[in-house]
Amino acid sequence: MAAAVIVKNLRKSYGSSIAVQDVSFEVQAGEIFGLLGPNGAGKTTTIRCLCTLTKPDEGELEVAGVSVLKDPRSARSKLGYIAQEVAPDKVLTGREMMNLQAAIYHLPKAVANQRIEFLTSILGLTEHINKKTGGYSGGLLRRLDLAAGLLHQPEVLILDEPTVGLDIESRVVVWDFLRQLKSTGTTILLTSHYLEEVDALADRVGIIDAGKVIAMGTPSELKDRLGGERITLRIREFTTSAEADSTKDLLMKLPFVQDAIINANQGNSLNLVVQASDDALSKVQAALKSAGLPVFGIAQSRPSLDDVYLAATGKTLMDAEMATAGSRNLKAEKKQSMKN
């Protein structure tokens, strides 16, 4: 299979702050590729460079076999871009919006009408399409944006945080639609800081942190590479940290327990990394019982993408979110993105 998107040694800085340090990845034709990382990791900058909105400092970019830097116009005709922030013209109706989209992609009237009708119907927009977008809900706007981005039948659809800010129901609708779209042969590249989104959708994942790709592969490859299994243990609903510490010491003595992390955000629950085996769970339970400790909840699972992120960066995605949330200057970033 040929690569539908190639990003090679991409570098972009805004003034003194480096947004993308060195990002390389390829998206194979027909697959869903997820770029996962906390906010501020460089996902949006990467996407903006691919979509010709930002000029990279260095690197090669290709969309559907076309060099983005050498032939931006042709690259634009091959990609569909769904921005993170939906920017509707509130005065226009959905249909007028779509008509404008058809005009800037040079579709003949008859073809445009046929596709608008089709997309509105499969995206459940039919009863809203003649209403002004100012009255649309977030979910409706997202779907209108999807319809608009697909109108020219792009070979590659690029979505920046496709479900950020959506309610669960709308999110599932978008996921479902993207899976169906994939089945038609459209290549999909999406960014997300939601683990479950990438896990649910992506054939392959690139984990990006501080402007660099730190891991890449299929979700199960990444998890398998990490090895072992996870046991999440809560001895009480809310465990004191002293008790969590002593429990940790106790369990670390078991030969098959490789690591144990106390998660203070989850009532001092314990996350154990264990060698994959059938009886790990019962052995842990037995050890707790002989020490006279109760068990509020215990579950065994394969490693998640968050564990992959944790192993690579030493922090969980949630921690990274929290850390960047305070230090980011969104206003300055927006200004930068307008400039370049």
Add this chain to the structure above:
Amino acid sequence: MTISTSPKTIADWQPRADRLPPTSAVSDFIQETLGLTTRLFIQLKRRPSTLVAGIVQPLMWLVLFGALFQNIPKDLFGTDYGHFLGAGVIVFTAFVGALNAGLPVMFDREFGFLNRLLVAPLASRYSIVAASAIYIIALTLLQVVAIVGLSALLGAGLPGFSGAAIILLVVFLLVVGVTSLSLGLTFALPGHIELIAVIFVANLPLLFASTALAPLSFMPPWLQTIACLNPLSYAIEPIRYIYTNPQWQWSSIILHAPWADVSFGAALLVLVGFAVISLLIIQPLLRRRLA
């Protein structure tokens, strides 16, 4: 919220299956320009306050400012001051409309709507300029009809057929030139605050330093020089001339610049030059974010 209970499914969607025949750059440009213009007119139709204010404002200029010098001796302006002022109000109205053309585009930029246009394979980003210019020209023509109509009621008479054509030509050239400068600023400046500041600073001084409100002979030499470097004067004088001289000629002298006498034809050529240069100098700005 559920998607589609209709019989259609995404399986009917076949990307690349019906690749469309290639279109020419010219037809692409026309199509995208029409699409963008349509959007501006829909906005105007649903938010008509711009149009109402745009028509009322120059009429108030004409009536109030025209009355300001009503008792001035008639031989000073060669005519009633209200009649003298008419050409200035027409040109200033077109100028202000075009100067503000960048504002909606700046808001599109700030809200992210412009990205929609920038990721699309536009034949040329000049279609954004063209759409704004067409919109402003149409708006200005409505305003001009109102101004010419009111001037006629106030006794200034009506320009003939060729006079109307000249007004149209002048408005066209001025709006194209000023609109492209305004859009160039929109792409160059950081945000709408800065754009508004530039508009604010440029607006009235350019009016005062032109022949809109008073003839060149009233001004000290240094101001005469500035007024004769101001493109607005080259738009005002031809319109003023056709109002007072129904028998105008291309060679009629209409402006006595400190360095030369400017004929009717030469004034229009200056406007053509102004429009062409404006269009050319904004090219790198339009291309700035990766052409």
